[in-house]
Amino acid sequence: MVSYRKRGDVWQYEISYKDITGQYKKLRRSGFRLKSEAELAASQVRTDFVDVRQYRDADLSLAQYFERWIQLYKVHSVSDITLRKYTNTLQHIRIIFGDIKLRDITKSLYQDRINYFAQTHAMRTVATFHKQIRAALLDALDERVITTDPTRKTVITGQPVRSKKKALDFGELQTLLHTLNPANCDELIIYVAAVTGMRYAEILGLTPADIHTNKSLVDINKTWDYKYRTGFKKTKTAASNRQISLDRKTAILLQDYIQAHNISPHDPVFLRNGVAPVSAEINKALTSKLFEDHLPRITFHGLRHTHASVLLYQGVSVLSVSKRLGHSNITTTQSTYLHVIKELEQQDNDKIINVLNTL
Known part of the structure; x- marks a missing residue:
């Protein structure tokens, strides 16, 4: 139902409708010089938006709509890890789109905001950001909350990604270790991975009871499920149950961290508020640190390769x-580090010839 009234020198239209709960609501717009202008505007709303509730949805900002879309379509239907990715996109939307309303997002405005995001992010990250927003806006289009798709034919750009190495060399490893802050949880995890070669889940599974500071030894007998958060799990294989030696500095750093955070003997050392950082978070922390140190980019698993290569x-x-x-x-070690072994074999051959030449 639509009604019109004159307020001072301008006209106003009022549309009555039921919201999703069945309660009557009113949509008012004023400021029209002539009644005919108010009638035309009200007619346009009713034509473009079959349900007036959809028009009200278009009054939401993109951030508000995307947050509601996550609650409707993603919560309870995707994993916690995937849900965090959507939540991360929401945080970026709030920064980049601000309070811009759905009905005000044009194709050129959307492209401009994507270009802005691309100034500080890799193309792959920009593509994911765009893909998630587009999914929400296509649902809005299906529901006629919006009448056109502003994401159509969007051009995706981004910053070049530095090529990754499989491992750091000895000097690069020294640089990284000397600049890490062991009081920081993420950076201590990186440090431990680099000097022990432990897998990520193995590091997260460490408890104070596993670390023997006086003997500079660590027991590796379990892992931590950081993906599905089910707690402690068995190691990858039976051979993964092992005891390895620590250098004295690392043993003390771990002991200091445990004491500073008052960690109980059988609680995981590296949980933050009861939650372990996912691999994507620790990889991001490592990439940031390598960038600061002007070092080649490697993955967190690359620290394990670095450790093994340096020892060999x-x-x-x-x-x-x-x-x-x-x-x-x-055999697993030999196949994984065949390139290193071949290089060392050539060095050994040179040593053999030198020995023989002295005979």
């Missing part, structure tokens, strides 16, 4: 490295 280059036997990494057999 320093003359530690393949068998010892294999046991330290928790490989099921030496």
Whole structure:
């Protein structure tokens, strides 16, 4: 039902409708010089938006609509990890789109905001950001909350990603270790990975009871399920159950961290408010640190490769490295680090010839 009234020198239309709960609501707009202008505007609303509730939805900001869309379509239907990705997109929307309303988002405005986001993010990140917003806006289009798709034919750009290496060399590893802050949870995790070669889930599974500071040893006998948060789990293989040596500095750093945070003997050392950081978060922290140190980009798992490669280059036997990494057999180590072994073999051949030449 639509009614019109004159307020001072301008006209106002009022549309009565039922909201989603069945309660009567009113949509009012004023400021029209002539009644005919008010009638035309009200008619346009009723034509473009079959249900006036959809017009009210278009009055929401993109951030408000996207947040509601997450609650409707993603909560309870995607994993916690995926849900965090949508929540992260929502945070970016709030910054980049501000209070811009759905009905005011044009194709050119949307492209401008995507270009702005691309100034500080890699193309792959921009593509994911766009994909998630587009999914929400296509639902809005289906419901006639909006009448056109502002994301159609959007051009995706982004910052170039530095090429990744599989591992750091000895000097690069030294630089990284010397600039890490062991009082910071993420950076201590990175430090431990670099000096032990432990897998990420193994590090998260560490408890104070596993760390023997006086003997500079650590027991690796369980992992932590950081994906589905089910708690402690078994190690990857039987061979992954192992005891490895620590350097004295690392043992003390761990002990200091445990004491500073008053961690109970059988609680995970690296949980934050009872929750372990997911691999994407720790990889982001590592990438940021490598960028600060002007070092090549590697993944968190690359720290394990770095540890093994450095030991091999320093003359530690393949068998010892294999046991330290928790490989099921030496063949796994040999195949993984074949390029290193071949390089060391060539160095050994040169040594053999030098010895023979002295005979």
